[in-house]
Amino acid sequence: MSLRSFKINVPATSANIGPGFDVVGLSLSLHLTLTVSYPLIPPSQPYVHPTISYSGEGSDEVPLDPYKNLTTRVALYVLRCHNIRSFPSHLVIHVDNEIPFGRGLGSSGAAVIAGVLLGDTIGKLRLPTARLLDFALMVERHPDNVTAALVGGFVGSYLKELDEQASEAASVPLSEVLPEYPPDADEDWGLNPPVPPFGIGHYVRFPCSKSIKAIAIIPRFELSTAKAREVLPTEYSRKDLVFNLQRLAVLTTALGQSPPDPELIYEAMKDRVHQPYRKSLIPGLPEVTSSITPSSHPGLLGICLSGAGPTILALAIDGFEAIAEDARKIFQSFDISIDWKVLEVAGGSVVQEENQN
Ligand SMILES: Nc1ncnc2c1ncn2[C@@H]1O[C@H](COP(=O)(O)OP(=O)(O)OP(=O)(O)O)[C@@H](O)[C@H]1O
Numbered sequence: 173m174s175l176r177s178f179k180i181n182v183p184a185t186s187a188n189i190g191p192g193f194d195v196v197g198l199s200l201s202l203h204l205t206l207t208v209s210y211p212l213i214p215p216s217q218p219y220v221h222p223t224i225s226y227s228g229e230g231s232d233e234v235p236l237d238p239y240k241n242l243t244t245r246v247a248l249y250v251l252r253c254h255n256i257r258s259f260p261s262h263l264v265i266h267v268d269n270e271i272p273f274g275r276g277l278g279s280s281g282a283a284v285i286a287g288v289l290l291g292d293t294i295g296k297l298r299l300p301t302a303r304l305l306d307f308a309l310m311v312e313r314h315p316d317n318v319t320a321a322l323v324g325g326f327v328g329s330y331l332k333e334l335d336e337q338a339s340e341a342a343s344v345p346l347s348e349v350l351p352e353y354p355p356d357a358d359e360d361w362g363l364n365p366p367v368p369p370f371g372i373g374h375y376v377r378f379p380c381s382k383s384i385k386a387i388a389i390i391p392r393f394e395l396s397t398a399k400a401r402e403v404l405p406t407e408y409s410r411k412d413l414v415f416n417l418q419r420l421a422v423l424t425t426a427l428g429q430s431p432p433d434p435e436l437i438y439e440a441m442k443d444r445v446h447q448p449y450r451k452s453l454i455p456g457l458p459e460v461t462s463s464i465t466p467s468s469h470p471g472l473l474g475i476c477l478s479g480a481g482p483t484i485l486a487l488a489i490d491g492f493e494a495i496a497e498d499a500r501k502i503f504q505s506f507d508i509s510i511d512w513k514v515l516e517v518a519g520g521s522v523v524q525e526e527n528q529n
């Protein structure tokens with residue numbers, strides 16, 4: 173019997189990089205990998221639902237029911253928007269995940285991008301990058317993690333101001349985009365999902381010096397993005413907005429300079445829009461970001477909260493261990509244990525067909 177098989181590889185991401193709240197993301201060398209296969213059998217044979225196995229980060233909590241798992245639900249959403257009712261019969265998916273859940277390293281963004289690529293590949297849709305992004309943005313409503321996970325590198329994106337009709341279509345509740353699959357659902361469940369409008373998100377890749385590495389200092393507790401967004405104000409002073417805009421403008425070029433300038437970057441990675449409000453959820457955050465500086469730690473370029481936290485991201489060209497171990501000591505004084513990893517800036521997502529016989 174002939175078999176189709178392929179792999180999908182999606183990187184972790186760190187969003188915000190200090191001042192770029194909901195705007196910039198950096199892809200990192202931890203990956204979510206899907207190994208997918210199914211036999212090419214005639215539709216007359218009895219249908220067998222997909223099976224998922226899972227190893228690595230999150231394996232004790234992730235749902236393995238394909239109608240509840242985030243990645244497969246997103247894939248089914250993409251397929252059904254293209255009039256493909258169901259997964260192929262006997263679909264087998266193995267997920268291996270290196271991205272810890274709820275730590276600010278873009279685990280949910282990676283799961284969503286993996287789902288969009290899974291739907292696109294199974295359906296042989298060959299959607300262009302911009303359209304893949306539209307689908308991802310119907311699920312994850314801010315572009316920073318998903319764009320960087322899809323295209324890779326140091327990326328900035330914005331959501332376009334859509335006309336009224338498209339704007340309504342893009343803001344339907346998530347429960348309509350990805351409805352919970354009822355256990356007794358008949359075959360017609362969720363067959364007409366809301367199709368994304370075109371051109372929701374737009375992006376540009378900034379230069380990033382090859383000498384830069386990212387130290388992820390990962391506290392051993394989870395913080396959901398939803399909880400870390402609840403503490404943010406809805407309005408900001410002009411002074412704080414200008415503070416962030418000035419730094420973001422400099423940062424987008426400064427990381428590409430060779431050699432990177434630590435004095436410029438350290439200041440350009442400061443933030444007044446989200447980090448100050450999140451310190452109540454992450455004990456030790458202000459102490460770590462203010463005590464570890466380019467003068468105290470040669471090689472450091474800048475340091476910030478990674479995404480919604482609790483991970484701290486230090487960009488550096490040298491001195492990785494001293495940076496991470498000193499952050500560990502500060503966190504320890506707040507009774508928080510950490511793990512740390514030195515990561516590369518990664519490329520974007522890759523789909524690799526293995527067998528199409
Ligand atoms: N590989 C995966 N498969 C299925 N669900 C996942 C997967 N990865 C993450 N999730 C879901 O996403 C949740 C974490 O998302 P959340 O947005 O809170 O944090 P994050 O994406 O890790 O961090 P951030 O958005 O700040 O970078 C997990 O608890 C889980 O429900």
Ligand SMILES: N[C@@H](CCO)C(=O)O
Pocket residue numbers: 187188193194195314316317397400401446479480
């Ligand atoms: N920009 C988002 C990233 C997390 O998904 C935040 O900081 O809330």
